[in-house]
Amino acid sequence: AHGKWVGVCGGLASDERAAPVLVGLGVTELSVSTPAVASVKATLARWSMDECRALAQQVLALGTVAEVRAHLAQQAR
Numbered sequence: 001a002h003g004k005w006v007g008v009c010g011g012l013a014s015d016e017r018a019a020p021v022l023v024g025l026g027v028t029e030l031s032v033s034t035p036a037v038a039s040v041k042a043t044l045a046r047w048s049m050d051e052c053r054a055l056a057q058q059v060l061a062l063g064t065v066a067e068v069r070a071h072l073a074q075q076a077r
Contacts, residue, residue, distance in 0.1 A: 007031060016043040017072040023049070024056030046077045 009031030012018050016039045019030060023044065032040050047055075055075060062068050 005029070014040065016040050017076060019044055020047045020052045020075075021056050021059050021072070023047070024052030024054070043077065 006027050007029035008022055008027050010033075013022065013030040014033045014036035016036070019040050020043065022030060030040065059068050059071060062071060
C-alpha cells in the first residue's frame with residue numbers, strides 16, 4: 001500500500017506450499033535455496049495472481065498453524 005519492497009528468504013520462501021500465499025500477500029521477492037528454485041518456480045507457474053491473492057485471504061481467515069497447513073495441503077497443485 002505504501003510502495004515498499006517486501007522480500008522473504010529462507011525456509012518459508014523455499015516452501016512451494018507457502019510461495020503462492022506469500023505472493024498473494026504482496027511479497028515481491030522470494031530468496032529461495034538453490035535446490036528449491038525449480039519446484040518453487042513450477043508451483044508459481046500454476047497459480048495466477050488472482051488465485052494467489054484468494055489463497056492468501058483464505059489463509060488469513062484461519063485461526064491456527066495446523067489449519068493453515070491442512071488448507072495448503074489441500075490446495076497443492
